[in-house]
Amino acid sequence: MTIITTIQKETILIVDDEEPVRRPLRKLLAKNGYSCLEADSASAALQRLSDTPIDLTILDIMMPQKSGIELLPEIKEQYPDTAIVMATAVVEPDIIIECMKNGAMDYIRKPFKLDTVVGNLETVLRKRQLSQTLKIFQESLKGKVAEQAAEMRQLFFGAIESLICALEAKDKYTAGHSRRVGDFTIAIARLMDIPVVELEDIRCGALLHDVGKIAINPDIQNKPGKLTEEEYKYIMTHVQIGANIVKSIANEKIVDIIRYHHTRFDGACKDQTLCGTHIPLCARIVTLADAFDAMTSERSYRKSLALEEAISEVKRCAGTQFDPAIVEVFLKIPSNDILTIMKTS
Ligand SMILES: [Fe+2]
Structure with a gap:
């Protein structure tokens, strides 16, 4: 059973050239508290990503003009904080492996199984949250270590300078x-x-x-x-x-x-x-x-x-x-x- 909540959660972008695929998924995710945006092409997806911070992008592999496989590295490079989940009708292991290597975190099968898709996306979002928390923690740790090292260095040099001046003064x-x-x-x-x-x-x-x-x-x-x-x-x-x-x-x-x-x-x-x-x-x-x-x-x-x-x-x-x-x-x-x-x- 789908859990309905009113708490606003992460923002998800659905990139798929077929409106009948996007609509039910958007409805389902909105019901589960996610804020949803849609894009029907690679260029529309890049526009949405530049307009709004997106937490997760569902990226259709097969799209006219530019496929999801081609778009994936571009998104990862420009928007490394968005998690990407590939959507595909046909599971070809080589393609899935290539997408994972290029930064996708998971894939979902089309047509979407609406009873399980929310759970899959939720898992991806929690993984992303964990890795972001870890990144922030590591950055702050790095900053603190550098700050303390600079402080120690100052103290050390200050102590030596005082010692030299005291010796010279004698x-x-x-x-x-x-x-x-x-x-x-x-x-x-x-x-x-x-x-x-x-x-x-x-x-x-x-x-x-x-x-x-x-x-x-x-x-x-x-x-x-x-x-x-x-x-x-x-x-x-x-x-x-x-x-x-x-x-x-x-x-x-x-x-x-x-x-x-x-x-x-x-x-x-x-x-x-x-x-x-x-x-x-x-x-x-x-x-x-x-x-x-x-x-x-x-x-x-x-x-x-x-x-x-x-x-x-x-x-x-x-x-x-x-x-x-x-x-x-x-x-x-x-x-x-x-x-x-x-x-x-
Ligand atoms: Fe000297």
Whole structure:
């Protein structure tokens, strides 16, 4: 017995070129609470689908002009959320299999058995509902995971930045170094028209460039006088240590900045694996920003250079320590901006 209900349920589109086939089915579905639309051809079906959200489409296989088999992939591509049930007078397994492969969820025989067709369609609609709920759940889960990962990343970087700044603040020679390197780096990157979306990573890499120094003995790092070759090599391990610290949570750009910020453009250091423009661009920018800040800051083993002297040194090292193209950009930063960054502590 057919259950009659007044609750408005899903919308069903009946696509069939024969009006005597559509009419009784429409009547039956309407009695069962479904909202029904009809289309007598493939083009009319596409028009209905574009006008109204359709939950289920009953698609006649044999239609003049364009068959249901041809129309099926078009509907699936344009309206993937509509469930499709093929309607056919003759059950040919190959055709049914092809329709299922192309996205049909079921098929019903013509002439329709009115006592069972509603049950068949109801099953298809519940399957569709389940898969849509699952899709929404998966999407929201994906969003939440991404949101939490971004939050964790921010917290991690924030904690490292605080640690670096705290360590630097304890040492009069390095106080504010990472922040100033971050500011010089951004000043250069902006003049190079680096996309705004990339600036955050570049700034982060610049702030964290010396994170590996956490593991370096401060007595050796701040040793007055010239370092021995061994001591220099030991201090330089901070680039690899730093890259290892952040690599599980930072992206490649940030890790590259940390790993290559002491890599010379001319490849003169015998241990370096990259040189010239093979060194990642963001690392080449930080190399200059880092060295410039070091020059203009006092160190345990030497006095700071004045602005003009430091600029001459940067020019002298273009093509050797630094990428000459980046030196050229750096020289375009207004002196007042450089002086403001130099005062940051
Ligand atoms: Fe460094």
